[in-house]
Amino acid sequence: MDTKRTTFQNRWLPYVLLAPQLAITLIFFIWPAGQAVKSSFEREDPFGFSTVFVGFTHYARLMQDPAYLDSFVRTAVFAVAVTVVSMVLGLLFAVAVDRLMRSARLYTTLLVWPYAVAPVVAGVLWFFLFNSTTGIIPYYLSFFGVRWDHTLNGTHAMILIIIAAAWKQISYNFLFFLAGLQSVPNTLMEAAAIDGSGPVKRFFDISLPLLSPTTFFLFIVNVNYTMFDTFSIIDATTEGGPAQSTNILVYKVYQDGYLGLNLGSSSAQSVLLMLIVIVLTVVQFRFVERRVQY
Amino acid sequence: MASIDVESVGKIYTGGVRAVTDIRLNIADGEFIVLVGPSGCGKSTLLRMIAGLETISEGEVKIGSRVVNNVEPADRDIAMVFQNYALYPHMTVYNNLAYGLKNRGTPKSEIDARVAEAARMLEITQYLDRKPRALSGGQRQRVAMGRAIVRKPAAFLFDEPLSNLDAKLRVSMRGEIKRLQRRLGTTSIYVTHDQLEAMTLADRLVVLNGGQIEQIGAPLEVYHAPASTFVASFIGSPAMNLVKGELHGDRLAIGPAVIGLKGFAPTSGAVTVGVRAEDLRVARADEEALPFRLEYTEELGSQRLIHGAVGDQQVTAAVSPETELASEMRIAVDARRLHFFAADTGKRLPGNVPAEAKLAPAEPVV
Numbered sequence: 001m002d003t004k005r006t007t008f009q010n011r012w013l014p015y016v017l018l019a020p021q022l023a024i025t026l027i028f029f030i031w032p033a034g035q036a037v038k039s040s041f042e043r044e045d046p047f048g049f050s051t052v053f054v055g056f057t058h059y060a061r062l063m064q065d066p067a068y069l070d071s072f073v074r075t076a077v078f079a080v081a082v083t084v085v086s087m088v089l090g091l092l093f094a095v096a097v098d099r100l101m102r103s104a105r106l107y108t109t110l111l112v113w114p115y116a117v118a119p120v121v122a123g124v125l126w127f128f129l130f131n132s133t134t135g136i137i138p139y140y141l142s143f144f145g146v147r148w149d150h151t152l153n154g155t156h157a158m159i160l161i162i163i164a165a166a167w168k169q170i171s172y173n174f175l176f177f178l179a180g181l182q183s184v185p186n187t188l189m190e191a192a193a194i195d196g197s198g199p200v201k202r203f204f205d206i207s208l209p210l211l212s213p214t215t216f217f218l219f220i221v222n223v224n225y226t227m228f229d230t231f232s233i234i235d236a237t238t239e240g241g242p243a244q245s246t247n248i249l250v251y252k253v254y255q256d257g258y259l260g261l262n263l264g265s266s267s268a269q270s271v272l273l274m275l276i277v278i279v280l281t282v283v284q285f286r287f288v289e290r291r292v293q294y
Numbered sequence: 295m296a297s298i299d300v301e302s303v304g305k306i307y308t309g310g311v312r313a314v315t316d317i318r319l320n321i322a323d324g325e326f327i328v329l330v331g332p333s334g335c336g337k338s339t340l341l342r343m344i345a346g347l348e349t350i351s352e353g354e355v356k357i358g359s360r361v362v363n364n365v366e367p368a369d370r371d372i373a374m375v376f377q378n379y380a381l382y383p384h385m386t387v388y389n390n391l392a393y394g395l396k397n398r399g400t401p402k403s404e405i406d407a408r409v410a411e412a413a414r415m416l417e418i419t420q421y422l423d424r425k426p427r428a429l430s431g432g433q434r435q436r437v438a439m440g441r442a443i444v445r446k447p448a449a450f451l452f453d454e455p456l457s458n459l460d461a462k463l464r465v466s467m468r469g470e471i472k473r474l475q476r477r478l479g480t481t482s483i484y485v486t487h488d489q490l491e492a493m494t495l496a497d498r499l500v501v502l503n504g505g506q507i508e509q510i511g512a513p514l515e516v517y518h519a520p521a522s523t524f525v526a527s528f529i530g531s532p533a534m535n536l537v538k539g540e541l542h543g544d545r546l547a548i549g550p551a552v553i554g555l556k557g558f559a560p561t562s563g564a565v566t567v568g569v570r571a572e573d574l575r576v577a578r579a580d581e582e583a584l585p586f587r588l589e590y591t592e593e594l595g596s597q598r599l600i601h602g603a604v605g606d607q608q609v610t611a612a613v614s615p616e617t618e619l620a621s622e623m624r625i626a627v628d629a630r631r632l633h634f635f636a637a638d639t640g641k642r643l644p645g646n647v648p649a650e651a652k653l654a655p656a657e658p659v660v
């Protein structure tokens with residue numbers, strides 16, 4: 001690291017300048033996180049008068065709770081599906097736009113729009129499109145003999161939130177893939193063309209391997225996104241239902257803690273989630289830097 | 295092995311930029327052609343049209359006897375060496391060399407043999423398992439050459455392959471490219487803007503300017519009989535002196551100075567006169583000469599360049615390092631060593647002393 005060193009006249013000035021950001025981080029992140037860790041080791045009596053230290057009881061219970069383990073599996077399915085769908089589509093769009101010369105900017109702008117849409121709005125949007133009585137998609141699906149109803153059918157509900165969550169993320173993946181594709185030197189493609197490799201083979205032999213750092217980075221970011229940032233999409237569409245079928249880990253934290261008022265268990269769940277993020281982030285920094293390069 | 299014929303080829307890029315105009319060039323089998331010219335003159339464009347990396351807007355390119363205008367680069371049987379080498383960064387040196395052969399379905403044993411042979415020729419055998427990023431610039435350059443060689447193509451196309459190397463390496467790689475080309479006998483087209491590289495490598499030089507051919511010829515032919523003032527100033531270092539003069543019968547007036555031409559005047563009236571720095575010398579007391587006002591000198595070791603003015607025109611002469619210098623000097627030239635160009639078009643005038651005569655040793659002036 002050789003970042004530029006700035007010298008301040010007043011030795012307190014840097015701290016003053018940092019203070020607002022530090023305060024926000026402290027009040028809205030560090031402190032609640034600390035509270036969560038603390039309460040995950042405690043049990044509160046029903047009236048909230050007293051708390052007792054219970055050690056790892058909440059964690060042990062969670063590990064044996066079939067509902068929690070189910071939610072874990074569902075989250076994995078959801079995260080992998082959203083990641084794969086949004087990355088594959090993002091890459092496809094990037095490849096398509098990369099081939100354009102003149103209209104590339106226009107398409108890039110259009111393709112980035114979904115990312116600017118708030119998650120709730122994205123959720124509501126797809127909710128309406130898929131609405132079983134008024135939505136346009138179920139209407140067309142009916143011609144194929146599919147009776148779409150995500151309020152009753154768990155699989156349908158899962159597909160709905162996967163589409164809504166992936167749709168937003170395509171833009172993000174598209175941008176990174178496009179930047180990655182455009183940084184592949186043109187002469188490499190030309191050399192490969194002279195070496196007798198057609199456009200499709202060039203993509204798989206040259207572009208894709210050179211995109212591997214981008215791909216790995218996006219994989220981690222997308223998994224992180226689907227596990228934590230999709231709360232509002234679910235809240236706006238399925239609310240975890242029907243019959244828990246879309247109740248992924250983040251949503252369950254909220255349900256158990258906020259609606260079910262089981263603060264201890266909910267805190268333990270959020271601490272586990274936090275650990276997952278930490279692990280993913282560490283993997284990203286350690287692994288991406290070292291392995292995925294050519 | 296193949297001849298290459300470029301017939302009235304022109305290039306207009308999308309957007310209407312004209313890069314190349316009416317190029318006619320017939321390259322014999324096994325010949326080493328160098329395209330040389332200043333930046334932006336269309337060298338790369340022409341080469342890339344031959345390679346198939348740019349569409350040909352006008353005219354035809356033939357490789358062997360086949361018109362290749364609509365043939366894919368892969369099917370033109372050519373190999374190209376790029377300025378930035380364009381090695382596949384995620385593949386080992388071995389795979390870089392083998393990639394083109396694999397794509398063409400060459401049997402594994404044959405690939406192994408050819409890669410081994412190319413690697414031995416280029417002395418990169420010990421690097422076959424490395425990735426390109428673990429190689430020095432010179433080694434990468436060799437790998438890029440190797441990738442061209444293993445394919446055994448009909449022609450090599452080089453686009454400034456040495457310009458990313460330091461001066462010393464450039465000279466040795468230059469020799470190596472020439473040696474390999476001679477040994478393999480493969481028709482080659484080499485693009486450079488370095489006139490020295492062009493002179494040393496070429497069987498024939500093609501001097502381009504503004505998308506058009508200024509001159510085609512063997513290096514010495516181009517050096518001794520440049521077809522225009524452009525070629526005269528581009529080929530050779532230091533650049534040929536070009537001064538405005540006036541011919542009156544057998545007398546040449548340069549500013550206030552007048553010298554006799556001993557019957558070598560090709561025309562009369564206003565001309566541009568060219569003379570190479572090494573053809574100028576300090577005049578003896580008893581001969582006709584040009585007054586020269588010395589401004590500064592450059593030492594080259596074996597030679598000394600003296601820069602100054604004749605009248606109000608800049609002139610550079612190359613003299614031996616022992617030459618006595620003074621601020622006012624007289625310099626002389628053998629009339630047969632002068633080049634005459636039309637004052638308006640800059641084209642070489644008919645009636646100039648031919649190149650062969652310039653190759654002969656200078657006779658003592660009487």
Ligand SMILES: Nc1ncnc2c1ncn2[C@@H]1O[C@H](COP(=O)(O)OP(=O)(O)OP(=O)(O)O)[C@@H](O)[C@H]1O
Pocket residue numbers: 307308309311312313331332333334335336337338339340487
């Ligand atoms: N893709 C393109 N679109 C439009 N114009 C182009 C394109 N590529 C090159 N040109 C123009 O064509 C002319 C010739 O370019 P070219 O690359 O052939 O020059 P060059 O002789 O190889 O120069 P250099 O020595 O700098 O590589 C230039 O004026 C350039 O601006």
Ligand SMILES: [Mg+2]
Pocket residue numbers: 337338339
């Ligand atoms: Mg060029």
